[in-house]
Amino acid sequence: FYYTNELTLAELESGDDVAITPTPQPDPIPQIDYPFPDIANDIYADEIARAVEIGFVAGNQDGTFGPTRPVTREEATSMVVEALLTRGNFTIPTVTQAPFPDVPADRWSAPKIALLKQQGILAGDPSGNYRPSDTVTRAELMSILRRTAEVLASSDGVRPEEIEPTGDIVRFS
Helix, strand or coil, rough: CCCCCCCCHHHHHHCCCCCCCCCCCCCCCCCCCCHHHHHHCCCHHHHHHHHHHHCCCCCCCCCCCCCCCCCCCHHHHHHHHHHCCCCCCCCCCCCCCCCCCCCCCCCCCCHHHHHHHHHCCCCCCCCCCCCCCCCHHHHHHHHHHHHHHHHHHCCCCCCHHHHHHHCCCCCCC
């Protein structure tokens, strides 16, 4: 049997005692303690962990995050509201009436949906419904984020048309 090592064939055939220096092994990659077990290998694990740290995402009731699961309209609304709450200028209202016909006042997301409706960020669909359980589309999310940016800008004394884009344009495939 021949077991591989770093010696040349000539060194092996010489019969001389040759000191074998073990190949140095790289330091192990430190394991990061992420808040959810299912994000450890996700490309956005650090961003998700930071969002948890900031307090605008909390994950699922079973202790997972579901990074590849589609986001519902009410989940997107919740994340935007939680991000707004970090600014201190916004408070979640008490809801006694349904903010939309398909969002009863006792639904978990009703107060957050009501807040964004009051701020002019949400308007519902042409039929007047919000469809909270539907998956949010990119276009809907961009509309929510644009309107949120406008509300934040106006609270800082900036007119919406004065908002300057930042960063690179991202093209989705």
